[in-house]
Amino acid sequence: MEQNRDDKTHALERLAELRGSIDNIDASLVHLLAERFKLTERVGELKADHGLPPADESREARQVARLRELAEDSHLDPEFAEKFLAFIVAEVIRRHERIAESRES
Numbered sequence: 025m026e027q028n029r030d031d032k033t034h035a036l037e038r039l040a041e042l043r044g045s046i047d048n049i050d051a052s053l054v055h056l057l058a059e060r061f062k063l064t065e066r067v068g069e070l071k072a073d074h075g076l077p078p079a080d081e082s083r084e085a086r087q088v089a090r091l092r093e094l095a096e097d098s099h100l101d102p103e104f105a106e107k108f109l110a111f112i113v114a115e116v117i118r119r120h121e122r123i124a125e126s127r128e129s
């Protein structure tokens with residue numbers, strides 16, 4: 025009984041420790057994403073100013089191939105890495121389109 029309580033206390037301590045590290049990683053992800061969106065904002069402005077299309081499928085294909093390889097090397101599911109990139113890129117394209125529209129009006 026006493027042993028069970030010790031085990032559980034230990035497990036809860038370990039859980040809090042792991043969650044602390046997860047929180048740090050989540051913070052890094054948010055910071056990295058914010059930096060990425062700052063850069064893509066500049067890309068969107070450049071594209072709009074020079075009449076370039078918001079999306080570039082050949083660039084995306086190269087990014088997907090590269091990320092899938094990196095994911096495999098890091099033991100991350102490449103399907104997940106691809107979906108994650110697609111989710112971000114879709115939002116970037118939406119923002120590029122908005123910038124282009126605002127230049128037109």
Ligand SMILES: O=C(O)C(=O)C[C@]1(C(=O)O)C=C[C@@H](O)C=C1
Nearest residue numbers: 064067079080081083084113116
């Ligand atoms: O590199 C570009 O041309 C971008 O607009 C950036 C970006 C990206 O988020 O990485 C977004 C849209 C394009 O289809 C390809 C890549």
